[in-house]
Amino acid sequence: MTTIRDVAKKAGVSVATVSRFLNGNGYVSQEAATAVKAAVEELNYELNTVARSLTTKKSNLIGLILPDITNPFFPELARAVEDVALTYGYTVVLCNSDEDPKKEKNYIETLKKKYIAGFIVTSNQLDAPHYANLKLPVVALDRVINERIPTVVSNNRQGGFMGAQALVDRGSKNLLFLRGPEEFGSANDRYIGFGEAMEKNSVTYETVFCPFHFAEAEKIVEQYLHDNKDIDGIFASSDVQAAGALKAAHNLGLAVPKDLQIIGFDGISMGEMLTPALTTIAQDIYKMGAIAARVLIKQIEGQPIENFMNEIPVNLVVRGTTKGAVT
Amino acid sequence: MTTIRDVAKKAGVSVATVSRFLNGNGYVSQEAATAVKAAVEELNYELNTVARSLTTKKSNLIGLILPDITNPFFPELARAVEDVALTYGYTVVLCNSDEDPKKEKNYIETLKKKYIAGFIVTSNQLDAPHYANLKLPVVALDRVINERIPTVVSNNRQGGFMGAQALVDRGSKNLLFLRGPEEFGSANDRYIGFGEAMEKNSVTYETVFCPFHFAEAEKIVEQYLHDNKDIDGIFASSDVQAAGALKAAHNLGLAVPKDLQIIGFDGISMGEMLTPALTTIAQDIYKMGAIAARVLIKQIEGQPIENFMNEIPVNLVVRGTTKGAVT
DNA sequence: ATATTATGTGTAACCGGTTACACATTATGG
DNA sequence: CCATAATGTGTAACCGGTTACACATAATAT
Numbered sequence: 185m186t187t188i189r190d191v192a193k194k195a196g197v198s199v200a201t202v203s204r205f206l207n208g209n210g211y212v213s214q215e216a217a218t219a220v221k222a223a224v225e226e227l228n229y230e231l232n233t234v235a236r237s238l239t240t241k242k243s244n245l246i247g248l249i250l251p252d253i254t255n256p257f258f259p260e261l262a263r264a265v266e267d268v269a270l271t272y273g274y275t276v277v278l279c280n281s282d283e284d285p286k287k288e289k290n291y292i293e294t295l296k297k298k299y300i301a302g303f304i305v306t307s308n309q310l311d312a313p314h315y316a317n318l319k320l321p322v323v324a325l326d327r328v329i330n331e332r333i334p335t336v337v338s339n340n341r342q343g344g345f346m347g348a349q350a351l352v353d354r355g356s357k358n359l360l361f362l363r364g365p366e367e368f369g370s371a372n373d374r375y376i377g378f379g380e381a382m383e384k385n386s387v388t389y390e391t392v393f394c395p396f397h398f399a400e401a402e403k404i405v406e407q408y409l410h411d412n413k414d415i416d417g418i419f420a421s422s423d424v425q426a427a428g429a430l431k432a433a434h435n436l437g438l439a440v441p442k443d444l445q446i447i448g449f450d451g452i453s454m455g456e457m458l459t460p461a462l463t464t465i466a467q468d469i470y471k472m473g474a475i476a477a478r479v480l481i482k483q484i485e486g487q488p489i490e491n492f493m494n495e496i497p498v499n500l501v502v503r504g505t506t507k508g509a510v511t
Numbered sequence: 512m513t514t515i516r517d518v519a520k521k522a523g524v525s526v527a528t529v530s531r532f533l534n535g536n537g538y539v540s541q542e543a544a545t546a547v548k549a550a551v552e553e554l555n556y557e558l559n560t561v562a563r564s565l566t567t568k569k570s571n572l573i574g575l576i577l578p579d580i581t582n583p584f585f586p587e588l589a590r591a592v593e594d595v596a597l598t599y600g601y602t603v604v605l606c607n608s609d610e611d612p613k614k615e616k617n618y619i620e621t622l623k624k625k626y627i628a629g630f631i632v633t634s635n636q637l638d639a640p641h642y643a644n645l646k647l648p649v650v651a652l653d654r655v656i657n658e659r660i661p662t663v664v665s666n667n668r669q670g671g672f673m674g675a676q677a678l679v680d681r682g683s684k685n686l687l688f689l690r691g692p693e694e695f696g697s698a699n700d701r702y703i704g705f706g707e708a709m710e711k712n713s714v715t716y717e718t719v720f721c722p723f724h725f726a727e728a729e730k731i732v733e734q735y736l737h738d739n740k741d742i743d744g745i746f747a748s749s750d751v752q753a754a755g756a757l758k759a760a761h762n763l764g765l766a767v768p769k770d771l772q773i774i775g776f777d778g779i780s781m782g783e784m785l786t787p788a789l790t791t792i793a794q795d796i797y798k799m800g801a802i803a804a805r806v807l808i809k810q811i812e813g814q815p816i817e818n819f820m821n822e823i824p825v826n827l828v829v830r831g832t833t834k835g836a837v838t
Numbered sequence: 839a840t841a842t843t844a845t846g847t848g849t850a851a852c853c854g855g856t857t858a859c860a861c862a863t864t865a866t867g868g
Numbered sequence: 869c870c871a872t873a874a875t876g877t878g879t880a881a882c883c884g885g886t887t888a889c890a891c892a893t894a895a896t897a898t
Contacts, residue, residue, distance in 0.1 A: 187884055198848040203886060210887085211846045233624050234564045235884035239853045243561075248605075253586045253593075256781075263581050266607055275621065278575075278605040280593050294602065297560050398784055427784040434786045454583075454781045457725055457754040459761045514854055525878040530856060537857085538876045562854035566883045 186227045195223035206231060243299040246480060249279045249288060250306040250325075255396075256424065256452045257469065258306070261325065264473025265304055272481050274301065281307055289314040296320070301484045304476050308367055321483035325476045328369050328493075334483065336476040336494045340370045343465040343498035344377020347419045347447045350463070350500055352385045354507045356417025356445050359389035360408060362429065364396060364421035371421050374449060378419060390415075394425055401428025406435055409444075416444055423448035423455050426462055430505065446505040451498075460504025468496050513554045522550035533558060570626040573807060576606045576615060577633040577652075582723075583751065583779045584796065585633070588652065591800025592631055599808050601628065608634055616641040623647070628811045631803050635694055648810035652803045655696050655820075661810065663803040663821045667697045670792040670825035671704020674746045674774045677790070677827055679712045681834045683744025683772050686716035687735060689756065691723060691748035698748050701776060705746060717742075721752055728755025733762055736771075743771055750775035750782050753789055757832065773832040778825075787831025795823050 188206075192199045197216050204210035205220045212220075223229070237243045248265050250258050266276045277300070279291045288309055295303075302321035309315070315322065324335045351359055361378050364371025375391070382389055390412070394404050401424065409415055409432060420426035426448030430440060438444045440460055448455060451466025475494050482489050515533075519526045524543050531537035532547045539547075550556070564570045575592050577585050593603045604627070606618040615636055622630075629648035636642070642649065651662045678686055688705050691698025702718070709716055717739070721731050728751065736742055736759060747753035753775030757767060765771045767787055775782060778793025802821050809816050 185884090188886095189884080199885080200848060200887075201846085204847090207886085211844085213846060216846080230620075230624060232565075232884050234561060234570075234626060235853090236886075237561045237853095238559075238565055238855085238884080239886045241853080252590065253580070254590050254780075256583070256586075259580045259583075259586050262605065263579065263607055266580075266605055275625075276605050278589065278593055278603050280590055297557060298602075299561060398780070424784075431784065431786060453581075453725070454784065457751075457758065457781065457785065459758060459786060512854090515856095516854080526855080527857075527878060528876085531877090534856085538874085540876060543876080559854050562883090563856075564883095565854080565885085566856045568883080 185232070186229045187232070188229075190227055191220065191223045191229050194227060195219040237299050241299050243301055244274045245277055245295070245298060245300045246274050246477075246484075247277045247279055247291065247295050247300050247303040249281050249291060249303055251283045252280050253278065256454055257422075257450055260452075260469040261306070261473040261476075264470040265477045268474050268477040269481070272477075274477075274481065281309075283308060285309045285314070292318060302480045304480055308369075321480055323476045323480040323483070325472060326370060331492060334479045334489055334492045334494070336472050336479065336496065337370060338467040338472065338498050339495045340373035340498075341377040341380070343449060343467070344374035344379075344419075345381045346377070346498065346500050347374075347449060347465045348378045348381035349385070350502075350506065351417040351419055351445055351447055352381070352387055354417075354441075354445055357387050358412075358414045359387055359417045359419060360405075360412075360415045361389060361391045362394040362401065362405070362418065362420040362425045363391050364394070364425075366393070374421050394421070394428075396422045396424055398424050398428045398431075401425040402431045402435075403428075405429040406432035409433065409436055409438065418444065418446045420446065420448050423450040423452050423462060423464055426464065426505075427454065427458060430458060430460075430462065441505050441507045445507060448505075451501060455501075456503065458505075463503045463506040464501050465498050466501045467498050472496050512559070513556045514559070515556075517554055518547065518550045518556050521554060522546040564626050568626050570628055571601045572604055572622070572625060572627045573601050573804075573811075574604045574606055574618065574622050574627050574630045576608050576618060576630060578610045579607050580605065581607075583781055584653075584749075584777055587779075587796040588633070588800040588803075591797040592804045595801050595804040595808070599804075601804075601808065608636075610635060612636045612641070619645060629807045631807055635696075648807055650803045650807045650810070652799060653697055658819055661806045661816055661819050661821070663799050663806065663823065664697060665794040665799065665825050666822045667700035667825075668704040668707070670776060670794070671701035671706075672708045673704070673825065673827050674701075674776060674792045675705045675708035676712070677829075677833065678744040678746055678772055678774055679708070679714055681744075681768075681772055684714050685739075685741045686714055686744045686746060687732075687739075687742045688716060688718045689721040689728065689732070689745065689747040689752045690718050691721070691752075693720070701748050721748070723749045723751055725751050725755045725758075728752040729758045729762075730755075732756040733759035736760065736763055736765065745771065745773045747773065747775050750777040750779050750789060750791055753791065753832075754781065754785060757785060757787075757789065768832050768834045772834060775832075778828060782828075783830065785832075790830045790833040791828050792825050793828045794825050799823050 188199050188202050192202045205212045269276050281288045304323050306325045324333050363375050394401050418429045433440050433444050448462050448464035455462035455464050515526050515529050519529045532539045596603050608615045631650050633652045651660050690702050721728050745756045760767050760771050775789050775791040782789035782791050
């Protein structure tokens with residue numbers, strides 16, 4: 185392996201000059217620069233990032249902490265983060281936290297020892313102590329913590345409103361809202377948006393808590409529909425819930441969208457594979473991940489960040505589980 | 512940050528002794544050991560892995576190279592790799608290659624500079640030159656390269672046989688096999704297994720190439736079914752293809768499983784969300800990832816590896832797209 | 839013409855570990 | 869009882885970068 189000293193010798197300068205040239209700081213004469221450049225090329229020199237990390241106490245690693253990559257919402261997020269990290273020369277470490285504070289803490293400790301440059305975190309634990317005295321750049325993704333941490337989220341409130349309104353516009357009179365877990369801020373915002381739409385319209389509605397889990401959702405909805413035959417529109421807080429609802433409708437022999445319309449939330453690719461294909465409030469998941477990564481890297485590199493709150497617009501994707509709008 | 516020198520001073524020994532104690536090699540007296548242990552605890556010393564890497568030219572990073580985490584087969588694999596890596600003290604770097612040799616090469620170069628401990632690779636490029644002179648532990652996952660590289664794959668041939676046989680057992684007489692991309696070894700093995708089943712049974716069948724892509728599969732199958740009304744059983748090489756086939760059947764008003772039975776391959780969770788739920792040859796995806804990680808770590812740690820070829824059994828998961836077996 | 843500032847460069851210490859080697863002591867063998 | 873092997877420990881070099889500091893020279897100011 186060629187080292188900076190080999191390059192220095194070949195170029196006839198000192199290691200300090202080589203280092204200065206490589207990092208573009210300090211003074212380097214034109215002559216020295218060309219000599220070093222030539223030597224670097226000739227020797228095929230590549231900088232050893234481990235050695236650099238040891239002195240600078242920095243690395244080009246970024247940690248992506250998310251609950252579970254297996255949850256269909258996260259792969260696309262991870263993909264986006266990785267894509268932009270790559271273009272900026274960063275490497276992504278994947279951390280499945282299961283929302284477990286112990287696991288998160290463990291990851292953070294381990295990675296701090298590697299001089300990790302920063303974290304992108306999707307976790308409800310973000311206000312936990314192990315983040316408080318973490319003196320490292322952090323971006324909150326899909327979760328709002330406080331105004332001091334840069335945040336990237338969908339416009340969930342608006343999405344909640346849009347989904348509810350879309351159901352009403354399409355003639356649903358008795359809505360069921362599948363509300364997500366209470367500890368999950370984004371789900372609450374969707375609920376708020378839903379509520380706002382309800383205030384503007386004279387329809388009856390009911391809200392039921394439901395985990396983001398297919399089989400559970402299926403069970404809950406099937407029971408609910410069995411007891412409440414008048415429901416003609418379901419707005420789910422996630423596509424997985426919506427898939428469960430659709431399944432429940434099939435189980436009960438309800439025609440979708442004729443008897444019952446369903447709208448999901450997320451826009452994951454599974455939605456289009458269902459029959460009928462799922463109408464949904466689609467988040468721009470890739471964009472969320474991409475922006476999160478870019479904001480984190482800006483922080484890492486000491487650039488000013490314009491917006492601490494990045495709210496990504498959502499949009500209604502109309503597919504088969506809803507009827508044409510009543511105009 | 513407390514260093515090994517602080518510990519040495521506190522324990523009244525030399526840094527060499529501390530290092531020996533920490534790494535459990537060389538001679539360390541009982542006395543010295545207890546003194547060091549006490550000092551470590553008192554000072555809350557934690558070893559700096561970056562510094563260690565610099566001298567040892569080793570790290571506890573492992574690279575997971577896969578085509579695209581967005582493909583529903585991979586998240587579970589990644590999850591498994593990460594889980595076992597974590598328990599053995601390794602950290603996973605996620606690399607989406609898009610099967611692009613340039614990207615793979617780039618990752619490999621970057622990570623080698625970080626003294627990465629090894630790679631788990633899911634790629635058709637594995638016989639490419641950048642892997643050939645990679646003097647690092649590697650495990651091939653879901654792809655067979657050669658008998659010198661430890662490999663973890665499903666028993667695809669057997670799965671191909673089982674799926675075809677299951678269709679025949681349930682009364683299908685005219686089969687359509689959706690064959691996966693030719694450059695993809697596992698898909699070919701499934702095809703071979705399918706062929707073996709065909710030899711044992713007197714049914715007619717046809718094979719059509721089809722990418723692992725929902726919308727494409729839907730289009731191809733819809734066209735095919737339109738032209739060949741007698742098809743009463745489809746065996747797809749992946750669940751995503753199968754979902755497309757199911758959609759096509761719906762589009763054409765075919766009753767599944769009454770008129771047309773469908774079996775997929777993979778066992779991803781999306782399958783159970785479909786209506787009817789997808790019968791499939793399920794791979795034990797988690798197990799594949801877990802074994803790959805364990806085999807890699809064994810290699811890294813210089814332990815003997817018993818099996819270079821780990822073939823994970825698949826199993827038939829009967830759900831709604833097939834009828835009860837004809838007995 | 840001299841003081842000051844900007845530019846350019848090299849030496850050597852440092853980051854925090856590992857380990858070769860030299861040396862000392864104790865145990866074992868013949 | 870002495871040769872040899874096993875056990876135990878410390879010093880200092882090394883891994884491959886970065887950078888404080890000292891020093892030299894060229895440019896600009898006064």
